[in-house]
Amino acid sequence: MLPKLPTYKTQIIDVCLQFLSQKSQDLQHIPWTKDAFSRLKSFIPNGKTIRGSMVLFGVEMFRGEVNEDVLRTACALEIVQAGALIHDDIIDQDTLRRNQASLHVQYADLGTEEKLVAAAHFGESMAICLADLCFFLSFELLNQIEIDAEIRRQIIAHFSTEMQILSLAEMQDVYLGHSYKEYPQETIFDLYIYKTGRYSFSLPLMTAALLTRQNISVVQTLSRLGELMGLLFQIHDDELSLTGKQENTGKPVGTDIARNNKTLHALYLQRKAQSEERTRLKKIFGNSELIADDIVYVQALLTKYKIIREVNKQTTKLQTEAHKLIRTLPIGEDSQSILVSFLRFLQTRTV
Numbered sequence: 001m002l003p004k005l006p007t008y009k010t011q012i013i014d015v016c017l018q019f020l021s022q023k024s025q026d027l028q029h030i031p032w033t034k035d036a037f038s039r040l041k042s043f044i045p046n047g048k049t050i051r052g053s054m055v056l057f058g059v060e061m062f063r064g065e066v067n068e069d070v071l072r073t074a075c076a077l078e079i080v081q082a083g084a085l086i087h088d089d090i091i092d093q094d095t096l097r098r099n100q101a102s103l104h105v106q107y108a109d110l111g112t113e114e115k116l117v118a119a120a121h122f123g124e125s126m127a128i129c130l131a132d133l134c135f136f137l138s139f140e141l142l143n144q145i146e147i148d149a150e151i152r153r154q155i156i157a158h159f160s161t162e163m164q165i166l167s168l169a170e171m172q173d174v175y176l177g178h179s180y181k182e183y184p185q186e187t188i189f190d191l192y193i194y195k196t197g198r199y200s201f202s203l204p205l206m207t208a209a210l211l212t213r214q215n216i217s218v219v220q221t222l223s224r225l226g227e228l229m230g231l232l233f234q235i236h237d238d239e240l241s242l243t244g245k246q247e248n249t250g251k252p253v254g255t256d257i258a259r260n261n262k263t264l265h266a267l268y269l270q271r272k273a274q275s276e277e278r279t280r281l282k283k284i285f286g287n288s289e290l291i292a293d294d295i296v297y298v299q300a301l302l303t304k305y306k307i308i309r310e311v312n313k314q315t316t317k318l319q320t321e322a323h324k325l326i327r328t329l330p331i332g333e334d335s336q337s338i339l340v341s342f343l344r345f346l347q348t349r350t351v
Contacts, residue, residue, distance in 0.1 A: 001345045003338065008053035008074075013045045015071040016078060019141060020044075036130055039103065044082050046098045048351070051204050052078040058208025058222075061335040069145045073155065073207060076141040080159070080199075083134030084166065090124050091174060092259055093288075096252065103127040135163070147211070155210050162199040169194035176262045180282065182270060183262050185314075189231060191262065196237075197230015214330075221325055225339075228322040232346045235315055238263040239308060243299060244350065254295040260286030264311050265302065272305040319343060 002008065024037035052074035056066050064070070088094075089102040096102060101109070108123025116122050142156050173195055176183060205222035241256040242265060256263055266285065273281060281301075284294045302308060326339045 009049040054204035062212035064212035076138040079138040083131040086131035192234040197227040201229040202226025
């Protein structure tokens with residue numbers, strides 16, 4: 001974990017809340033303004049703030065100053081993240097986020113309370129609009145950064161490109177989840193990189209490099225390092241979905257199974273399982289009405305075929321490449337150590 005994460009989070013959330021409060025005042029004459037911004041001011045602080053914190057850490061790593069412009073940039077990333085999660089919960093039909101009702105569920109409940117027609121559809125529609133609002137707010141924040149115009153242009157261009165990549169990767173994720181074909185590891189890794197790694201880790205680190213005027217080779221190194229971080233993060237996230245605890249993850253165990261998500265664990269399990277086991281697995285994966293016995297069955301097969309150990313062979317390779325990249329960065333040994341520790345955290349976290 002980043003040693004200063006609690007401090008970073010406090011700084012970022014303070015700026016986010018100030019910005020959201022100001023926008024709420026600016027738009028108070030528009031219906032739903034108070035409701036929308038109230039929900040965002042409750043939702044955003046409940047996150048881990050990893051992405052925004054990576055911007056602050058990256059700036060300090062290159063011996064830059066964490067000033068108001070850096071904080072605005074980090075806040076923009078957290079607001080983008082909020083919008084992405086709101087959309088993600090609708091797509092995945094997840095009713096819980098951070099141990100609270102997902103935003104579309106909150107709005108559906110409001111629709112039920114007010115006896116609106118098609119309350120569930122109302123909830124999804126309202127949440128989609130709220131997520132869209134997040135994206136537009138984030139770009140307004142980026143335009144407020146008082147730095148060299150060319151640097152600001154590059155940062156906004158990177159944000160825009162990574163959000164485009166994220167949107168297309170989300171489409172790929174939806175498609176794969178609706179398919180019962182077996183896809184190779186390369187396809188799964190590409191999905192992890194484009195749906196998680198690029199905007200979660202590459203973008204914050206690259207942004208920090210731009211804010212501190214690092215050369216293009218450093219930006220490119222951080223781009224790849226972020227992809228590796230994303231792979232490690234997502235692989236462990238998949239493991240938590242299979243074996244974690246809801247009180248820690250904030251989501252029910254087995255959601256990846258019910259959604260038929262294409263994960264490394266599922267791929268290796270399908271390849272190792274016997275014929276009769278594969279037959280039952282096909283009935284389990286993609287079944288939205290999973291029962292506890294189904295999850296226990298999958299977990300037992302993961303143990304039987306030592307799937308997690310097989311997956312760990314891949315993460316070891318990713319770690320090795322990441323360590324090599326870290327050693328090439330023009331940063332101090334203390335920052336290198338923090339990055340190495342952060343890699344370890346990505347694979348051992350319980351949330």
